[in-house]
Amino acid sequence: MPKSTTPSPHLVSAQDTWDAPAGLSVEDVTLRFGGIKALSGVTFSAQPGSITAVIGPNGAGKTSVFNCISGFYRPSSGRIMLDGQDVTRLRPPRRATLGMARSFQNIALFRGMTVLDNIKLGRHGHMKTNLLQAFFYAGPAAREEEALRREVEERIIDFLEIDHIRNMPVSVLSYGLQKRVELARALAMRPRILLLDEPVAGMNREETEDMARFILDVKEEWGVTILMVEHDMGLVMDISDHVTVLNFGQVIASGKPAEVQADPQVAAAYLGSGDPAALMKRLAAEGAT
Amino acid sequence: MIIGTAKESYRADEALLTTQPQRVWMAIFLAALVALPFALNDYWLYLACLVAINVTAATGLNILTGFTGLVSLGHAAFMAVGAYTVAWAETRLGTPFFINLIAGGLVAAAFGILVGLPSLRVKGLYLAIATIAASFILHFCFIHFDGITGGATGINVPPLSIFGIELATYFRLYWVIMPITAVMVLGAANLFRTRIGRAFIAIRDRDISAEVLGIPLLRYKLMSFSIASFYAGMAGGLWAYFFRVVTPESFPLLTSIFLLAAIIVGGMGAIIGGIAGAIFMTLAPELLRFGMEWISPLVPNAGALLSPVRTVVFGALIVGFLIFEPQGLAEIIQRIRRYFRLWPFRT
Numbered sequence: 001m002p003k004s005t006t007p008s009p010h011l012v013s014a015q016d017t018w019d020a021p022a023g024l025s026v027e028d029v030t031l032r033f034g035g036i037k038a039l040s041g042v043t044f045s046a047q048p049g050s051i052t053a054v055i056g057p058n059g060a061g062k063t064s065v066f067n068c069i070s071g072f073y074r075p076s077s078g079r080i081m082l083d084g085q086d087v088t089r090l091r092p093p094r095r096a097t098l099g100m101a102r103s104f105q106n107i108a109l110f111r112g113m114t115v116l117d118n119i120k121l122g123r124h125g126h127m128k129t130n131l132l133q134a135f136f137y138a139g140p141a142a143r144e145e146e147a148l149r150r151e152v153e154e155r156i157i158d159f160l161e162i163d164h165i166r167n168m169p170v171s172v173l174s175y176g177l178q179k180r181v182e183l184a185r186a187l188a189m190r191p192r193i194l195l196l197d198e199p200v201a202g203m204n205r206e207e208t209e210d211m212a213r214f215i216l217d218v219k220e221e222w223g224v225t226i227l228m229v230e231h232d233m234g235l236v237m238d239i240s241d242h243v244t245v246l247n248f249g250q251v252i253a254s255g256k257p258a259e260v261q262a263d264p265q266v267a268a269a270y271l272g273s274g275d276p277a278a279l280m281k282r283l284a285a286e287g288a289t
Numbered sequence: 290m291i292i293g294t295a296k297e298s299y300r301a302d303e304a305l306l307t308t309q310p311q312r313v314w315m316a317i318f319l320a321a322l323v324a325l326p327f328a329l330n331d332y333w334l335y336l337a338c339l340v341a342i343n344v345t346a347a348t349g350l351n352i353l354t355g356f357t358g359l360v361s362l363g364h365a366a367f368m369a370v371g372a373y374t375v376a377w378a379e380t381r382l383g384t385p386f387f388i389n390l391i392a393g394g395l396v397a398a399a400f401g402i403l404v405g406l407p408s409l410r411v412k413g414l415y416l417a418i419a420t421i422a423a424s425f426i427l428h429f430c431f432i433h434f435d436g437i438t439g440g441a442t443g444i445n446v447p448p449l450s451i452f453g454i455e456l457a458t459y460f461r462l463y464w465v466i467m468p469i470t471a472v473m474v475l476g477a478a479n480l481f482r483t484r485i486g487r488a489f490i491a492i493r494d495r496d497i498s499a500e501v502l503g504i505p506l507l508r509y510k511l512m513s514f515s516i517a518s519f520y521a522g523m524a525g526g527l528w529a530y531f532f533r534v535v536t537p538e539s540f541p542l543l544t545s546i547f548l549l550a551a552i553i554v555g556g557m558g559a560i561i562g563g564i565a566g567a568i569f570m571t572l573a574p575e576l577l578r579f580g581m582e583w584i585s586p587l588v589p590n591a592g593a594l595l596s597p598v599r600t601v602v603f604g605a606l607i608v609g610f611l612i613f614e615p616q617g618l619a620e621i622i623q624r625i626r627r628y629f630r631l632w633p634f635r636t
């Protein structure tokens with residue numbers, strides 16, 4: 001494959017052809033598993049075109065919120081609104097076609113497939129090839145596959161710098177690269193909002209920095225709203241516009257990174273019954289890096 | 290390779306055969322298929338046609354079980370539906386061959402959708418049992434709806450004729466059966482170049498994340514069932530023209546198991562697996578029989594002794610594959626290809 005050194009075309013054209021970023025609001029969502037309340041009255045929102053981080057200690061309910069948003073869990077009460085449309089009752093595939101994409105905490109790639117095929121799958125919902133066209137690989141099917149290949153190659157693979165692995169099965173890739181491929185697959189969905197569940201978990205410093213750069217680029221150049229769960233406070237403080245803190249299934253704080261950082265309740269939640277001042281100092285130190 | 294414009298390069302990247310040696314080998318293979326009927330005697334032509342029919346059926350099952358991960362033990366029943374549809378249309382309506390055959394496929398596909406309905410809820414063994422149950426129900430219908438199916442005696446099918454030309458010999462039938470098989474296999478290969486085939490594989494590997502990507506599970510599982518049944522129906526229809534009689538016993542449960550064994554031996558989730566498996570399962574018993582005939586003068590009382598040995602060897606071969614080559618013949622073919630790489634067309 002020839003590899004150009006000039007800037008990729010997506011820099012100029014991303015905004016014109018892709019849909020505008022979507023806003024999301026979670027309204028008073030309660031989720032029960034039997035007797036356990038995993039979420040109670042959770043309310044927060046993600047503004048279009050911003051990065052919102054959801055943080056909280058282990059088991060706080062962050063992944064559960066994501067599962068409600070993407071449609072795996074049906075909340076016991078409350079609503080999920082995507083750009084003003086109530087999507088609470090929609091099945092996951094429908095939410096995907098409305099522009100919602102996500103990655104998983106424990107990577108959910110198709111392990112037997114190549115990187116390229118994994119990424120192509122992201123485009124599924126937007127493609128039109130029907131069975132008969134597929135069988136004969138007739139005109140529209142061939143054209144669609146070719147256009148998809150071009151988009152994946154020129155916009156996504158180049159952008160995420162995964163040219164060298166495009167034909168490898170994902171099962172042989174390092175953890176950090178798999179996370180990147182999962183981001184690539186989500187981007188292939190042409191999302192309007194992207195949900196990332198711990199995008200840098202288990203990554204080394206360099207991989208984390210790369211990922212932070214990609215997330216910022218996705219927000220700024222691709223115009224995608226980002227909602228992410230992350231434990232890496234440095235990353236959260238660095239790149240997010242808004243932070244929501246969950247603890248025991250409840251929102252205990254919400255605001256700008258600096259405000260949340262200064263909230264004694266947040267520090268207490270992280271430390272349990274420790275010294276909030278000490279933790280705040282640590283948080284501040286990490287935020288600065 | 291020198292790449293002209295970017296446009297051409299992506300098209301070439303998405304081609305079915307991407308390298309020159311692949312294209313040359315394919316051309317040789319197709320030429321061999323054309324030459325075959327002139328080289329074979331009637332008995333081997335009969336086997337060649339049977340292999341082709343089984344390739345179509347096995348490829349269909351491979352789409353469902355190998356690529357979509359839905360186990361079915363009812364595939365033979367869909368062949369029966371296709372065969373009965375063809376026999377009925379041929380004898381009652383007298384419609385042309387090709388229409389009958391497509392109708393056989395479509396009717397089988399409709400049944401496939403019905404039988405596939407439980408697949409959203411049940412998987413694995415449970416789904417296998419559900420498909421067996423469905424095939425028993427169909428078997429009951431074949432016997433008792435004798436107004437349509439001719440009951441236990443079944444339906445006799447007149448010889449296949451196209452444009453007034455009667456195709457009663459194996460030589461002539463080959464020219465109908467083999468091209469149709471080739472198109473069916475090509476269609477299956479094409480399917481997996483598009484979003485539909487990718488969706489099937491996604492469902493097999495991880496149905497939860499398939500949903501997040503916008504793949505509606507039920508619709509695609511039913512689509513896979515209907516495609517697989519369409520293939521079975523087409524194969525059954527060809528079978529009806531080939532054997533010229535369809536009875537309730539034409540497609541026993543054993544045929545379903547035979548086809549499942551074929552894709553396991555051949556390689557699940559690889560188009561070439563369905564082909565290799567069907568060839569192996571159809572021809573291995575015959576080759577073993579020749580082997581036995583060859584050594585029989587050396588063994589006293591050969592007739593009684595060797596026939597069970599043949600069955601045992603065949604069984605052992607299948608078990609051997611399961612143990613030593615779980616990826617099937619497709620993997621062996623891959624390895625041979627890797628070994629020769631671009632040989633002999635480039636070094």
Ligand SMILES: Nc1ncnc2c1ncn2[C@@H]1O[C@H](COP(=O)(O)OP(=O)(O)OP(=O)(O)O)[C@@H](O)[C@H]1O
Nearest residue numbers: 033036038056057058059060061062063064065105
């Ligand atoms: N399917 C389920 N069935 C029962 N309980 C569940 C289920 N999913 C989550 N929970 C419970 O809900 C609570 C919140 O879990 P969740 O996975 O959302 O936490 P989290 O904030 O993502 O934690 P982590 O940081 O460890 O990923 C936990 O107590 C968990 O045990």
Ligand SMILES: [Mg+2]
Nearest residue numbers: 062063064105
């Ligand atoms: Mg979690």
